Amino acid sequence: MGGFSFDNYQRNKFLTAKGYPVPTATATGTTIVGCRFDGGVVIAADTRATEGEIVADKNCEKLHRMSPNIWCAGAGTAADCEMVTQLISSNLELHAMSTGRAPRVVTCLTMLKQHLFKYQGHVGAYLIVAGCDPTGPKLFSIHAHGSTDVGYYLSLGSGSMAAMATLESKWKSSMTKQEAMDLCAEAIEAGIWNDLGSGSNVDMCVMEVNKPAVLHRNYRTPNERSIKQKSYVFPRGTTAYLNEKVKPMIKPVAYDIFEETVTSTGGEQMEIDG
Amino acid sequence: MSMRFIPSAPYASEAPKPDIARGEIPALRDHMVAGTPPVPMADSLNTPTEGPHPLQSHLKNWDQTQYDMKLEHLRRLFGAHEPVRRVMELEACKESLPFYPEVLKRADTMSMSGAPGARLDIAQEILLSRDQVVDWEDIYEGNDTVPLDFHSDLERRMRL
Numbered sequence: 534m535g536g537f538s539f540d541n542y543q544r545n546k547f548l549t550a551k552g553y554p555v556p557t558a559t560a561t562g563t564t565i566v567g568c569r570f571d572g573g574v575v576i577a578a579d580t581r582a583t584e585g586e587i588v589a590d591k592n593c594e595k596l597h598r599m600s601p602n603i604w605c606a607g608a609g610t611a612a613d614c615e616m617v618t619q620l621i622s623s624n625l626e627l628h629a630m631s632t633g634r635a636p637r638v639v640t641c642l643t644m645l646k647q648h649l650f651k652y653q654g655h656v657g658a659y660l661i662v663a664g665c666d667p668t669g670p671k672l673f674s675i676h677a678h679g680s681t682d683v684g685y686y687l688s689l690g691s692g693s694m695a696a697m698a699t700l701e702s703k704w705k706s707s708m709t710k711q712e713a714m715d716l717c718a719e720a721i722e723a724g725i726w727n728d729l730g731s732g733s734n735v736d737m738c739v740m741e742v743n744k745p746a747v748l749h750r751n752y753r754t755p756n757e758r759s760i761k762q763k764s765y766v767f768p769r770g771t772t773a774y775l776n777e778k779v780k781p782m783i784k785p786v787a788y789d790i791f792e793e794t795v796t797s798t799g800g801e802q803m804e805i806d807g
Numbered sequence: 808m809s810m811r812f813i814p815s816a817p818y819a820s821e822a823p824k825p826d827i828a829r830g831e832i833p834a835l836r837d838h839m840v841a842g843t844p845p846v847p848m849a850d851s852l853n854t855p856t857e858g859p860h861p862l863q864s865h866l867k868n869w870d871q872t873q874y875d876m877k878l879e880h881l882r883r884l885f886g887a888h889e890p891v892r893r894v895m896e897l898e899a900c901k902e903s904l905p906f907y908p909e910v911l912k913r914a915d916t917m918s919m920s921g922a923p924g925a926r927l928d929i930a931q932e933i934l935l936s937r938d939q940v941v942d943w944e945d946i947y948e949g950n951d952t953v954p955l956d957f958h959s960d961l962e963r964r965m966r967l
Contacts, residue, residue: 536943542860623941631939651869655862 536616537655559585562730563608564692565595566700566720567661567672569685570713573741574663574670577717577752578606579692579725581732591733592751600625600636602746603664604738605645608690609677610657617658621645638664638671642681650679659689665740686716692724692731699723714739718753725755732756812876814868817858874935893934900930 549555562583567576582590597605597618603625607614621644628644629636642662649656660675674687686704688696699720708716717737724731735753740746825831838844878890932938961967 536947537862537866539860539863542863620941620943627939627941651866653862653865 537652560730561609561611561657561691562728563595563690564688564696564721564724564728564731565606565608565661565690566688566693566696566717566724567606567663567674567686568700568704568708568713568717568720569670569672570708570710572670573665573710573713573739573744574672575710575713575717575737575739576604576606576661576663576672577721577735577737579721579731580734580736580751581725581730582611583730588732594736594750596736596738596748598622598746599641599662599664600629602666602740603636603638603641603662604740604746604748605641605663606661606689606738607658608693609659613656613658614660617645617648617656618660621648635666637666637668638662638673639668642673642675646675646679646681649675649677654678661687661689663738663740664746665742665744670740670742688720688724690724690728690731692721692728695723695727696720710739710741714749714752722753722755810876810879811872814865814872816861817864897931897934900928900934903930 545555562581563579565576565578567574569575576596578595580590580592580595581588582593593611595607595611595614597607597615599605599618599622605618607618621641624644625636625641628640641664645658645660645662649658654677657677658675659677662671662673662675664671672684672687674682674684674689685706686700688700690696697720700716703716703719714737718735721731721735725733725735733754733756734751735755737749737752738746739749825833827833878893881889881893929938
């Protein structure tokens with residue numbers, strides 16, 4: 534039933550009533566932002582994936598392609614974000630082929646929110662949808678229960694407060710592309726530094742009207758691993774040894790050598806096949 | 808007929824009202840007189856403690872609720888004949904032999920109905936306007952919950 538199995542629900546409920554501990558919900562950490570500028574829209578995300586308090590992936594991808602000109606940044610449960618965006622991306626393509634038009638961002642938004650509403654928040658995907666369609670650049674955000682927001686600048690995830698502080702203080706209307714990219718990168722960096730659930734690098738996707746979307750993977754890498762002060766590569770012969778015994782891994786095979794004799798016919802040149 | 812687009816909760820939302828015309832008076836049931844054990848009221852009113860997950864019935868009835876609302880819309884817009892015609896078309900389609908175009912058949916995922924996977928007949932899908940939509944059920948067909956016996960379960964767990 535839509536990927537959900539309720540087989541163990543009754544059993545788990547019984548065990549809970551008996552006093553067995555219930556697994557607690559795992560808090561997820563992410564910072565994603567989106568910002569509109571004159572003639573386009575830009576979205577950005579950090580690249581840390583967490584499993585509880587453990588960093589599972591230092592450079593994961595949180596920007597998903599819905600259609601060539603619509604991209605989506607996902608926060609919340611990573612697998613849910615990934616699979617929901619893949620499914621809606623397929624539906625969007627089917628819809629585009631059916632209507633014979635380029636898909637619109639509102640179409641993508643409606644498909645996503647209706648799907649998420651159906652699952653009543655049990656599919657934990659919090660998304661920022663952005664893109665350019667014939668109606669212009671668009672920016673929306675969707676929560677797991679299916680509610681949506683529209684805005685010139687948006688942020689989601691556990692680092693959304695830090696990112697929003699940056700966006701609120703530095704955003705201005707009618708920005709240029711570079712200004713919007715810098716603002717988004719700065720907002721994500723605010724999340725990277727101030728939110729423990731976010732970290733590593735900044736991914737960015739820029740969508741401009743009548744231009745192909747450009748994905749800047751690792752647009753900023755503020756957490757590059759520095760070179761260790763001490764090298765742990767030991768020179769050859771560091772460890773002393775008392776005796777040495779070399780055992781040949783390949784056993785020599787006895788074989789006979791046949792003498793090869795080349796007979797020359799004298800001064801005549803050898804014939805070469807044509 | 809209602810315009811519900813969310814499946815209703817699988818439990819009662821209100822207690823049965825006494826029928827005053829038949830001489831019932833609104834009062835607590837006298838179990839001493841009736842000779843019945845007291846029934847806890849809260850369980851039947853709130854989410855039943857032993858019942859299934861609320862999402863389960865929600866998902867199960869989702870498509871039917873949406874379809875019912877669509878038919879109700881059509882009834883209000885065009886009159887009763889429109890939903891009747893559509894349901895009859897669908898029923899006729901279900902009655903007829905399963906038809907699936909040869910070009911769309913894939914032998915490896917053929918199901919009992921002749922269509923690939925667990926999908927509906929293409930004609931039914933068109934009538935339900937689901938022919939342009941792909942959903943989880945089309946990918947995950949729900950056949951993965953085959954009960955394992957003890958030995959195969961252990962073999963799987965021990966990676967034998």
